[in-house]
Amino acid sequence: MRIHVVDHPLVAHKLSTLRDRRTDSPTFRRLADELVTLLAYEATRGVRVDPVAISTPVSETTGVKLSYPRPLVVPILRAGLGMLDGMVRLLPTAEVGFLGMIRNEDTLEPSTYATRMPDDLGGRQAYVLDPMLATGGTLIAATKLLLERGALDVTAICLLAAPEGVEVMQEAFADTEANVTVVTASIDERLNEHGYIVPGLGDAGDRLYGTAG
Ligand SMILES: O=P(O)(O)OC[C@H]1O[C@H](OP(=O)(O)OP(=O)(O)O)[C@H](O)[C@@H]1O
Numbered sequence: 001m002r003i004h005v006v007d008h009p010l011v012a013h014k015l016s017t018l019r020d021r022r023t024d025s026p027t028f029r030r031l032a033d034e035l036v037t038l039l040a041y042e043a044t045r046g047v048r049v050d051p052v053a054i055s056t057p058v059s060e061t062t063g064v065k066l067s068y069p070r071p072l073v074v075p076i077l078r079a080g081l082g083m084l085d086g087m088v089r090l091l092p093t094a095e096v097g098f099l100g101m102i103r104n105e106d107t108l109e110p111s112t113y114a115t116r117m118p119d120d121l122g123g124r125q126a127y128v129l130d131p132m133l134a135t136g137g138t139l140i141a142a143t144k145l146l147l148e149r150g151a152l153d154v155t156a157i158c159l160l161a162a163p164e165g166v167e168v169m170q171e172a173f174a175d176t177e178a179n180v181t182v183v184t185a186s187i188d189e190r191l192n193e194h195g196y197i198v199p200g201l202g203d204a205g206d207r208l209y210g211t212a213g
């Protein structure tokens with residue numbers, strides 16, 4: 001598995017405001033949207049394109065267009081939904097599939113409560129959206145499901161990652177032939193005893209949707 005930390009002052013600036021506990025939900029949503037577009041620029045570096053002949057007003061030349069089959073974008077509900085608009089702004093022709101997953105607050109084990117995407121992902125490049133890679137349980141399960149359905153490669157865009165989650169992802173996909181990549185704005189210090197990323201940003205879903213109580 002490949003991990004890419006996007007090192008850019010604009011990303012660091014937006015992430016700092018996102019982390020701040022005083023940032024309200026509307027601002028949090030806007031920043032998450034802006035950040036995913038910046039991360040997606042790096043994450044799509046390997047998106048497949050085909051050559052295409054074009055005529056400019058001056059001459060004939062060769063350009064490129066996205067290959068078929070189209071890329072598949074998969075937000076992991078609920079928090080990943082806050083990253084969807086920012087992603088499809090960059091890849092407007094992508095197909096979108098949905099995975100609803102929640103991790104148990106006591107065991108930290110993920111469970112899947114909704115799956116809505118093509119059964120056959122043969123030849124598809126998949127982009128998973130989830131703001132938080134914590135223990136890694138959720139992203140491992142999502143990536144396995146996509147690879148089992150035939151995805152050519154899986155690129156996850158996570159706003160934040162914990163070192164523990166990165167390590168288990170690396171172990172889980174060490175022998176996988178398909179390319180698995182995680183693109184993130186930061187690898188934080190650690191997980192706390194509740195499985196939350198430190199310093200992190202708290203519960204991404206609660207902060208996006210105003211359910212923090
Ligand atoms: O790496 P892990 O330890 O598996 O944790 C990460 C998961 O936890 C959060 O979702 P959550 O279960 O809070 O669901 P939500 O998006 O509905 O809030 C987050 O959005 C990831 O999906």
Ligand SMILES: O=c1cc[nH]c(=O)[nH]1
Pocket residue numbers: 079132134195196197198200201202203204205
């Ligand atoms: O820090 C964390 C860990 C998991 N899920 C979150 O929303 N935040």
Ligand SMILES: [Mg+2]
Pocket residue numbers: 079203204205206
């Ligand atoms: Mg949550």
